[in-house]
Amino acid sequence: MNSFSYSRPDDVNAAVGEISEQTQAKFIAGGTNLLDLMKENVEHPQHLVDINHLPLGFIDELPEGGLRLGALVTNADTAYHELVQKNYPLLSMAILAGASPQLRNMATNGGNLFQRTRCYYFYDTATACNKREPGSGCGALTGYNRIHAILGTASSGNTPQCIATHPSDMCVALRALDAVVRVSGPNGDRTIPIADFHRLPGDEPERDNTIEPGELVTAIDLPAEHFNTHYTYLKLRDRASYAFALVSVAVALRLDEGGQIAEARIALGGVAHKPWRNPAAEALLTGKAADTTLFRQVAEQLLDGAQGYGNNTFKIELAKRAIVRALDMAYAGSTQAGDAYKQEDIL
């Protein structure tokens, strides 16, 4: 790991000020992603601003019925928080499907948003990677790409510049819940809907998100709609535990009194550079009852335009089947809530 200077401010303005003054400075929260990337020499900041002493460790109820999650609350404390478990069990379930207990005890909500892709070539500095080194090429495109994207990879040229996926489980649930990211920066505060927080690679694969230099995430707001009766997070992976998703599906449904679907949200993980949604596909479900043929149509629509690159082509059909299954589970309000994720059911 390169050497770097280190500071530990205790208020948000000081942290934002420091990061803007220093060249090549980075925030560090839990450190569970950044330090690995520094050990592998993928990231080499000259200065680290440790934000663990900022007062961002709160979970507060919002007046309109939502919940504000402080950026420094750990993933574990978030997933096990009484109000998250009661009102946003989809979020708990997604967080607990990721990483391991020790990592969730350290990883923060803010850091989770920024975790970088698990593309093997991105980590291997001996290979070409447009995300790590813009213009060098994409090792995955012609190499081994089992874990790579099948949606949203287009660039202005004929071939994609980057086919990496965003690896987070938590962010897939946040996308389904229409969370809002709160940010403080050199030019003041702003909010970013989660849909606009992560971005597609296009011609700038080095940019994972739309955050501006010097900006700090202070909190994530969950809107008042809870989706705490008909939901599921289905994660499919190569090993039944401790692995990133090949494909994951977060489903949140609101049913009317007659049992018809009044509102449907479906977010996909592991398939694109950001958690993926398609409003047209979700709209197919409005006013309808459960029906496997309909669910399959929804899945076809969600995967519209999907493209495989060889090793990952299987993910197109895998994603479709996962969507049908997740819709079935969520609609049935099945037992998954108490038993976070039953791998036997999935495999």
Added chain:
Amino acid sequence: MSTITVTVNGKSYTKEVEGRTLLVHFLRDTLGLTGTHVGCDTSSCGACTIHLDGRAVKSCSMLAAQADGSILTTIEGLAPGGELHPLQVAFNDEHGLQCGFCTPGMIMTAADLLSQNPNPTEREIREGLEGNICRCTGYHNIVRAIQLAAERTAGVPA
């Protein structure tokens, strides 16, 4: 360099550390507490698990500087005065180790698990250990050891 003050196994230390010193290296090299192992250095194997303010974390994936002001417990701190912790006894009784390399991390993870959930099911134990890799035992005896420790300590506050 920065100065950190940490309490490790009940004893307070104030030391100068280089920014890039990982907590696990601070524990092993500066404090000489070599019970905490380094199996991978990439946050994967769990051999380096310790308790930071009572919760299991991987000490290879944090800086020593990040631990400033914290209370840390390592495997050495589980047996103050030399009397083995119930988990240590149970690992012995159930043959929960072979080479022993993963064992400190397994026990520290299990201790946190039992403090959150004193009566875990087998499945909860297996899920709780997902961040700890053992290349010898095949895990069954580790799970049994944790079940045994849980039975023996049932109702006894940790």
